[in-house]
Amino acid sequence: MKDQQRTVRRSRFEVLSKDDQERIYSAALEVLEKTGMRLHEPEALSLLKTAGATVEKDMVHFPARLVEKALETAPKEVLLYTRDGQPALLLNTGNSYFGNGSDCVYILDSFTGKRRKFTKEDVGNAARVVDALENLDFVMPAGIVSDKPVSVADVHAFQVTTFNTVKPVCYTAMTRQETEDIIDVASIIAGGEDELRKKPFLIQYIETSSPLSYSADAAEMLLLCAERGVPIICSPGPIGGATAPATLAGILVLHFAEALSMLVISQLKNEGVPTVIGGCASVMDMKTTVSAYAGPEFWLLNAALTELCHSLGLPMFGTAGCSDAKKVDGQVAIESALSAVTQSLCGADLIHDVGYIDSGLTQCFDSLVIANEILGMVDRIRSGIEVDDERLAVDLIDKVGAGGNYLVQPHTVKYFRSEFWMPELLTRESYEGWIEGGSKTLENRANERARSILNDHKAPPLGEEINEEIFHFLECREATL
Amino acid sequence: MLDNIKQAVLDGEMEKAAELTEAAIAQGLEARQILDTALTPAMDIVGEEYEKGDRYVPEMLISAEAMKGAVTVLKPLLVEAGVKARGKVVIGTVEGDLHDIGKDLVAMMLEGAGFEVVNLGAEVTAEQFVEAAKEHGPDILGMSALLTTTMIHMPGVISALKDAGLRAQIKVMIGGALVTQGYANKIGADGYAPDAASATKLAKSLL
Numbered sequence: 040m041k042d043q044q045r046t047v048r049r050s051r052f053e054v055l056s057k058d059d060q061e062r063i064y065s066a067a068l069e070v071l072e073k074t075g076m077r078l079h080e081p082e083a084l085s086l087l088k089t090a091g092a093t094v095e096k097d098m099v100h101f102p103a104r105l106v107e108k109a110l111e112t113a114p115k116e117v118l119l120y121t122r123d124g125q126p127a128l129l130l131n132t133g134n135s136y137f138g139n140g141s142d143c144v145y146i147l148d149s150f151t152g153k154r155r156k157f158t159k160e161d162v163g164n165a166a167r168v169v170d171a172l173e174n175l176d177f178v179m180p181a182g183i184v185s186d187k188p189v190s191v192a193d194v195h196a197f198q199v200t201t202f203n204t205v206k207p208v209c210y211t212a213m214t215r216q217e218t219e220d221i222i223d224v225a226s227i228i229a230g231g232e233d234e235l236r237k238k239p240f241l242i243q244y245i246e247t248s249s250p251l252s253y254s255a256d257a258a259e260m261l262l263l264c265a266e267r268g269v270p271i272i273c274s275p276g277p278i279g280g281a282t283a284p285a286t287l288a289g290i291l292v293l294h295f296a297e298a299l300s301m302l303v304i305s306q307l308k309n310e311g312v313p314t315v316i317g318g319c320a321s322v323m324d325m326k327t328t329v330s331a332y333a334g335p336e337f338w339l340l341n342a343a344l345t346e347l348c349h350s351l352g353l354p355m356f357g358t359a360g361c362s363d364a365k366k367v368d369g370q371v372a373i374e375s376a377l378s379a380v381t382q383s384l385c386g387a388d389l390i391h392d393v394g395y396i397d398s399g400l401t402q403c404f405d406s407l408v409i410a411n412e413i414l415g416m417v418d419r420i421r422s423g424i425e426v427d428d429e430r431l432a433v434d435l436i437d438k439v440g441a442g443g444n445y446l447v448q449p450h451t452v453k454y455f456r457s458e459f460w461m462p463e464l465l466t467r468e469s470y471e472g473w474i475e476g477g478s479k480t481l482e483n484r485a486n487e488r489a490r491s492i493l494n495d496h497k498a499p500p501l502g503e504e505i506n507e508e509i510f511h512f513l514e515c516r517e518a519t520l
Numbered sequence: 521m522l523d524n525i526k527q528a529v530l531d532g533e534m535e536k537a538a539e540l541t542e543a544a545i546a547q548g549l550e551a552r553q554i555l556d557t558a559l560t561p562a563m564d565i566v567g568e569e570y571e572k573g574d575r576y577v578p579e580m581l582i583s584a585e586a587m588k589g590a591v592t593v594l595k596p597l598l599v600e601a602g603v604k605a606r607g608k609v610v611i612g613t614v615e616g617d618l619h620d621i622g623k624d625l626v627a628m629m630l631e632g633a634g635f636e637v638v639n640l641g642a643e644v645t646a647e648q649f650v651e652a653a654k655e656h657g658p659d660i661l662g663m664s665a666l667l668t669t670t671m672i673h674m675p676g677v678i679s680a681l682k683d684a685g686l687r688a689q690i691k692v693m694i695g696g697a698l699v700t701q702g703y704a705n706k707i708g709a710d711g712y713a714p715d716a717a718s719a720t721k722l723a724k725s726l727l
Binding site (some may be wrong): 443446447449451452455456461469470471472 | 532576577578579581582584585623624625628701714715718
């Protein structure tokens, strides 16, 4: 896992001017006050009303001061721990951390090459792959478990994820009950609920239903996480042209308004609960009606959201490393690379959906392995070019002079490893060397690494006692169904 | 003492390797013993680490330089004791071609692998190759060219070796970005290697 204080971001990608940022923020506040959000959940309604929001039937109008208050109480830095209680991800300090995506319906099997439904075992395997890949920093339960009862499927997905990686878990749930079960399982792992509060190794991803609505489940889960001190990702998912305006500025206004409303509710419930805002702003493909997971406007939107979050001092939950391609091909590489580089260079804090293909419907480990390589390059780009006397190398250039070479200079030996990125998966072989090595393409090599991880990699175990306690918990839970 | 010499080579510390070698000789250790139990094993480790991907080219070359530093100290003693290098290579970039980074890389890697290398530099004419071959009596002659316009001098060097009656006892290996195995076959060279690491393997196999 990357060092908490790892790299300085020297290279930047910026898409909004300060003035643009302010206009979008003001517009979002205007939408929250004028139009408001639809919300049915009684406790949230009452909290908001008491705090000064205007509630008309099920529409809540948020005065700007509620947002401003929430921005004051939301922690500026959020620290997530590993499953084993080690500090891991320090958000809002200029680092970008990457993780896979959650809740895929299908998995593209690395052994058979066939697409099929996700099983619980596959979710565990995904966690193992993430555990093994050095440039992935957090994990999401990768698929919708199809071989367990629906009402506990996310609990099983969470459990099997934590059994297969030590990396922090960003999870999702369908209901308040599932959220409660997951927090209970996490508390067993952490050694109690207090320990979990002190050293959270999990963060829950919660969505609004764009435009401007909360499902009953979303509002309940938001309140429950806030109450139990579980860090929250406030993540609307508007689709431009369908559930949001077709203009990028309009999508940003709607998205930001929804995210800020979630921030307000979570902070009203429990001041200081760690919150990350952001998510995945996208557009509908106007030929196929698919919600695209890549494309220039996708990358612009997520960069702009990052700037908006950071302008308010909040960490950003970004999206990258994902593709609309149906299998591992050139499209996967193009879309994963461009999204990863733009999201990282604008400084998004937690960046999810790495390895998604088929617009988020399918998880593909080969693609995740390729993305891991891309992330290595992106990390190098973002750390940029360090300029100091020794690196300017004027004395060395003078010493070597005209002709000659720099191959055996101690300066070369000292710096090449940190200055040059070294590929693991990409080839730089001579043509002959490549033929001798079996003429393998990127797809072949990615598949080999994915298979090798699936065959051999094991994450450190949790310990028999904890395992048994969790299995017992799940059995009791299922007995009540 | 031998362990320290070995370590100095692994760490790529040329001066230290030379100083320790001098000290070892002063203590009465034999040159051959130093070569066989410190220097050669160190470079074997370096080679293995490179193959495994744990060590990269500059780290290999700097060890080769350290080895060279120690060997320079040992050389008179080794000659006296009748110990020969693995093989001798005369190497150069052909006439009209200034590009010598690839050739230098090959030369350094060969030295690291225990060859004695005479590096003639760049823009070496056929006559100069032949003269050097006469003077040094190499086992192998290596030629490099980067350009299609200079590659064409390679067969001329081979003919000149034939004319001088040296071709039979000298193996010829060639390399360069545009050179191929097919070209090597066509001009009657004994071997071609696409990169410096395989050039070292090729040189070993030609002996």
